[in-house]
Amino acid sequence: MSEKEALRIAEFMRQHDQVAVWLGVEILEVRPGYARLAMTVREDMLNAAGVCQGGVTFSLADFAFAVAANSHGRVALAVxxxxxxxxxxxxxxxxxxxxxxxxxxxKAGIYEVEVRREEGPLVAFFTGQVVRRPDSFPLP
Structure with a gap:
C-alpha cells in the first residue's frame, strides 16, 4: 500500500466517522502502519474539573489507532x-x-499511540489490538 492510498483511506475514514468530525480531527501524516493526527481542545470537551474529558483524549487516540490499522487497505476493527x-x-x-x-x-495488529500537547508533554499513552478482515473500505 502506498502513502497516497493510505492517505485516501484516512480521508475517507475522517469524513465518515462522526466522532472524528465532531472532534475536528486534522490529518497531519499517514503512511502504512502510521498516522499522525491533531485536534484542539474546545470548551464543550471539558469535564467538571475544567480539564479535557478523558473520553475525548481516548477518542483522538482511538481514531489515530484506527487510521494506522486501516492504512494497509483492509478493514481492521479494534478488539x-x-x-x-x-x-x-x-x-x-x-x-x-x-x-x-x-x-x-x-489476522491481527498491535499498535501504540502517544497523545501529546503540541509543545511536547505526554497527555496519554494508548495501546490497542485489531482483527483484520479480508474486505476493504468502499473508496469512491
Whole structure:
C-alpha cells in the first residue's frame, strides 16, 4: 500500500466517522502502519474539573489507532484498547496523536499511540489490538 492510498483511506475514514468530525480531527501524516493526527481542545470537551474529558483524549487516540490499522487497505476493527493519562489536556491545547504499528500479521495488529500537547508533554499513552478482515473500505 502506498502513502497516497493510505492517505485516501484516512480521508475517507475522517469524513465518515462522526466522532472524528465532531472532534475536528486534522490529518497531519499517514503512511502504512502510521498516522499522525491533531485536534484542539474546545470548551464543550471539558469535564467538571475544567480539564479535557478523558473520553475525548481516548477518542483522538482511538481514531489515530484506527487510521494506522486501516492504512494497509483492509478493514481492521479494534478488539482491545488501554490508555494511561499521565497529564491533563486543557482548553485550547492542540493535541497531536501519533500511532505506530508494533506488530502486524495476516489476522491481527498491535499498535501504540502517544497523545501529546503540541509543545511536547505526554497527555496519554494508548495501546490497542485489531482483527483484520479480508474486505476493504468502499473508496469512491
Amino acid at each position: 482491545s484498547a488501554q490508555i494511561y493519562y499521565p497529564s491533563a489536556a486543557r482548553l485550547g491545547d492542540r493535541l497531536v496523536a501519533e500511532a505506530r504499528e508494533i506488530n502486524l500479521t495476516e
